[in-house]
Amino acid sequence: MSVVLQPQARQLFNSYKADIARANGVESTRETFAVQPAPTQKIIQAYQQNADFLKLINIFPIDNAKGEKIALSIGSTIAGNTNTNVQARQPTPVGALDLLDEYDCTQTNYDVAMKWVLLNAWRHFPDFKKKLQEMVIRAVALDKLCIGFNGVYRAPTSDRVANPLLQDVKKGWLQKIREKAPEQHYKGEDVGGGVFKTQIGAAHEFKTIDGLVEFGIEEYIAEQHRESGLVVICGRGILSDKYLPLLNAIQDPTEQIAARIIYANKQLGTLPAMYVPRFPAKTILITSFDNLSIYLQNGTFNRSIVDEPQWDRAVDYQSVNEDFVVEDYTKCLLIENIEVDA
Template sequence: MAVVLSAIARTKFNSYKADIARVNQVENVRDSFAVQPVPEQKIIAAYQQAADFLKLINMFPVDNAKGQKIGMQVGTTVAGTTDTRQTPRKPTPVGSLDLLDEYDCTQTNYDVSYYWSLLNAWKHHPNFKAMLQAMVIKAVALDKLCIGFNGLYRAPTSDRVANPLLQDVKKGWLQKIRDVAPEQHYEGIDDGTGEKVVKIGAGNEFKTIDGLVEYGIEEYIAEQHRDSGLIAICGRGVLSDKYLPLLNTVQDPTEQLAARTIYANKQLGTLQAMHVPKFPAKTILITTPDNLSIYTQSGTLVRSISEQPEWDRAVDFQSVNEDFVVEDYTKTLLIENIEVQV
């Protein structure tokens, strides 16, 4: 049975579209339009506010689709001496200098639909327009995290059923490390079955996850970055492997309080541990959040909102040219295939 968009919902939805048309200086939103610079900046800022981890990383606007990375990472030591009687001083370049890893902003679609039944259900909410906008912003923000941590490649046409973690939308940060800086990727040794694994526990090289993390810092992170606010971003299972034995024990009230305090200040080795939505299980990424970026090509946020009565809905087509960038690979270590053995 067809659903009819109620008069109240239509009035509010039309007002929502009129607001978008006005701030973007277009007659209507049915025809595709490039979002104006000021609203574009506000939308990007809203993405960051909608997901806690996005607040910590960089979201840089860039003019060109391709180019050199712009992160202000030092990347090397710069101090030195020069006998200028013999040779001229040689300034050390700072920032990203890896010409083999230029950014490449390609189109990502963030298309959504609003069924009449949803708009009808919200019609009496005084903040109808804000709710609709917040829902879309939240969905896009979480998808950016999902791509950043799970994206493997860019398919001509992505398949959400086959790749529910958006693996085929775009290369994310972890895949960039695997491809560009394999020396910053530790996935363990062959366990005899052809699969690599990092075994943790008695009788293994690493007795604890803490030991693994400290080893990783000392052996893989460039010396100038070891005291620069590194954190351990981890997936499902890593923290529970460490803290479950502490919490899953009958204790007196004092011990319970101590255990909860320890868990509240979660650490892996000497680093703050951070669990982020959509991050792969049994995986740790050691870096600083500001070493991760999303570059958005200015002027490429394109939008179009139209009705599809044959589907009892409206559609909001949104696309943007973007890329997920690791600024300095020497400031990263990706550890995968972690297996804690009891």
Template sequence: MSVVLQPEARQLFNAYKADVARANGVESAKQTFAVLPVPTQKIIQAYQQSADFLKLINIFPVDNAKGEKIAMSIGSTIAGNTNTNVQARQPTPVGALDLLDEYDCTQTNYDVAMKWILLNAWRHHTDFKKKLQEMVIRAVALDKLCIGFNGVYRAPTSDRVTNPLLQDVKKGWLQKIRDNAPEQHYEGIDIGGGVLKTQIGATHEFKTVDGLVEYGIEEYIAEQHRDRGLIAICGRGILSDKYLPLLNTIQDPTEQLAARTIYANKQLGTLPAMHVPTFPAKTILITTPDNLSIYIQNGTFNRSIVDEPQWDRAVDYQSINEDYVVEDYTKCLLIENIELDD
């Protein structure tokens, strides 16, 4: 059954498109246009406000499609002495330069379809334009996190049915660690048949998940990074397995309050624990949030908003060249295949 966009909804939607066009100095949003730098920056800030974890990482604009990573990470110690009667002083570069792992911004499409039945339903809202903008922004922001934590490779044409976590859109941070820094990737031990597991329990090397995390910090994180804002990013199941016995117990009021306080300040080992939407289960990433970046190539944010009556909808077509970057691999550890004994 065909749906008609109601006149009031049409008027509001046209005003929304006119605002977008005006902000970018074009006559109409129907034709594809390059989003101007100031609106681009505002949209990036809106992404970060829409998804809490994006506030913590870097989103860097870059001029070139490919190049060296740019975060100001101190990859080693820099203090030293030099006898200048014999040789010149040798400054240590600031920044984790890794010529074997340059960034490579490729196109990602963030196309949002808005069914006319939805626009009709929203026409009674006084904040119609704000609500529509926030819906588009949030959809893009959450997908950026989904790609960052689940992206494995870039397919010429992605398949959302086969890869619902956007595994085939682009390589994300975790896959960059697997591919580029296998020495910072702990998959567990072979329990037979090539099956790898990081087992935790009384009969295993790691008795608790806290012990696993502390082992990871001491053995895998470079010494100069161990006391500089590390966190443990994890799937929700990791925290449930650790804290459920504490919460699933009949306690007196004082003990209940203590348990809730402990849970509110969730930790894994000595690190603050953070659950992020779409982060893989049975996995922990130890790093600092500012060690993770999204690079966006300047001038590549293209957009058009068009009606598609054959589908009873409008579509906000967006594309941008971007890459997901781990700035310093010595400041991270990816632990996978975690299994806790009952």
């Protein structure tokens, strides 16, 4: 049955679109327009407010679609001596040295359909425009996390049914590690048939997840990075495996308080641990927050908001050229296929 956009909802929605057009110096949102730098910066800040993890990592605006990575970091030690009677001093470059791993920003579409029945229902809210904006912003922010942690390849046309975690939209951080730095990828032992497991328990090499993390730091993270703000990023199940026995025990009030304090300061090994939405199960990423970046190419954030009455909806069409970048592979370790014995 056809749905009509109610006059009050139409008035509010038109005001919402007019605000966006005004902020970007265009007459209407019906035709595709390039989002201006100031609104772009506000939208990036809104992404960060709606997905806390995006506050912690780098979101860099860049001019070129391809090029060398730009994070301001030192990829090695820098101290040394030089006999200048024989040769010139050799300064250590700031930033990435891996010229074989340049960033490559390609288009990602973040198109949001708003059914008229939804807009009609929301017309009674005094903060209609704010709710609508937050819905769109939050959807985009969470999808950026989903791509970053689950993206495997870029298909010409993605299939959300076959790839519900956006595996076919773009290569994310974890896939970059698998492909570009296999020496920083621990997938466990081959248990037969091409199946790999990182087994945790009394009968295995790693007795605890804590032991696994400490092994990873010492064996895989470059020595100069081991004291530089490393964290353990993981899915919820990894933390449950460690802390559920503590929280599930019958305890007196003093012990309960102690258990909650321990859980509030979650650690794996000697590092702080953080659960992040959309992070894959049975997986751990050891790195620092500033080692993960999203590059957004300037001038490529395009948008249009149009009515589609044939579908009883309006659509906010958005696209941007972007890439998910690991700045220094020697400062990370990806551990997969983790299984903890009961």
